[in-house]
Structure formats: C-alpha cells, structure tokens
Amino acid sequence: MNSNLNVEIRPVTPPDVPAIAALAREIWQATYPGIITQEQIDFMLEQRYGHERLYDDLEDLHKWLDQAFHEGRRVGFAFSEIHKGEFKLDKLYIHPDVQRRGVGGQLISNVAERARKAGYPCVILQVNKRNVNAINSYKKYGFVVREVMVDDIGRGYVMDDYVMEKKL
Numbered sequence: 001m002n003s004n005l006n007v008e009i010r011p012v013t014p015p016d017v018p019a020i021a022a023l024a025r026e027i028w029q030a031t032y033p034g035i036i037t038q039e040q041i042d043f044m045l046e047q048r049y050g051h052e053r054l055y056d057d058l059e060d061l062h063k064w065l066d067q068a069f070h071e072g073r074r075v076g077f078a079f080s081e082i083h084k085g086e087f088k089l090d091k092l093y094i095h096p097d098v099q100r101r102g103v104g105g106q107l108i109s110n111v112a113e114r115a116r117k118a119g120y121p122c123v124i125l126q127v128n129k130r131n132v133n134a135i136n137s138y139k140k141y142g143f144v145v146r147e148v149m150v151d152d153i154g155r156g157y158v159m160d161d162y163v164m165e166k167k168l
C-alpha cells in the first residue's frame, strides 16, 4: 500500500476554474463509465462544472470550493455547501494517480472541521449506489448510510444515490 501524500489545501479562485473543470472531466471519465451512461456523464459535467456555473458557485456565500495540491500539482478538490439547513460535502474528486493515498481523507477532515466550527451536528453527502470505492472510503471516514434517494436531475436522467452522514 502506498503511503499517505501530504497536500496543501487552498480555496479555488476564479483563475482556477478552467483547470478544475478539466480535472473534473478527467476524474469523471475514469470513474463513471459503467456506472452511468456517457450521455449522462456529459450532461452532468456541463450542469455542474460549466465555467459559468463554477464562477457562480465561487460567489455563493453558502459554498466553499477547496482544492488540494501535492508538490505544486493540483490533485483533487472538495466542494461543500449549506444545503436545506445541513452541511453537505457536495463534490469530492481525487486524480486517479493519487487515489487511495489519503488525499480524500484530508479534504474530508477539512470540510468536517469547517462544519463543526459553524455548529453543524453532522456532514452529509450523496453518492451513487454503485460507486462502491467511494462508499467504502466514506465509511472509512465515519459516514453511515442515512437514506436512499432517487433525484430527477432533468432531461430524463436520475441520480440513484445513498445519502450518507457523518456525525461531528
């Protein structure tokens, strides 16, 4: 097993947007074929990582966009937000080259600390039921399945997810 990587976590800023969108595409293409169709991947990438959407996210006071660097290379990102009164880890994506080396864990700790300081009792997230590696990593970091959720995301696509929560 590879050892953990030390990363520096920094906020995403507007000039980072194209690189975050490109990193998202690279990681999604390595993750979701076999879980959802290519058409749904393209649709969801446009919906969530279109540049204008990311610029809007950066201006939203209820959203936090974190990125992780290892030796100057951008290796992952975590977006968190206040969602319906709860603190949600909305996106967590680590480059395949450095998965399973503790980067996701460090980004989760950072988000959990932010939620704890703001007084929230737990962090929640949604994960595709078939994304077994991600589910296992969330369990490793203290998340448990709270409910099953089928979300209509438009154009006939649904997200077939678990909602997981980690008590703080």
Ligand SMILES: CC(C)(COP(=O)(O)OP(=O)(O)OC[C@H]1O[C@@H](n2cnc3c(N)ncnc32)[C@H](O)[C@@H]1OP(=O)(O)O)[C@@H](O)C(=O)NCCC(=O)NCCS
Binding pocket: 027, 031, 092, 093, 094, 095, 098, 099, 100, 101, 102, 103, 104, 105, 106, 126, 127, 128, 131, 133, 134, 135, 136, 137, 138, 140
């Ligand atoms: C899921 C993800 C965020 C976890 O981050 P990470 O930095 O790889 O995870 P960590 O090193 O902190 O934690 C490792 C744990 O994650 C799980 N895991 C992560 N990648 C795995 C893989 N390729 N195969 C098997 N288990 C994996 C294991 O439970 C592992 O624990 P172990 O090494 O003790 O067995 C990351 O692998 C990732 O970005 N995956 C692709 C995108 C994705 O699915 N994102 C989540 C969307 S909800």
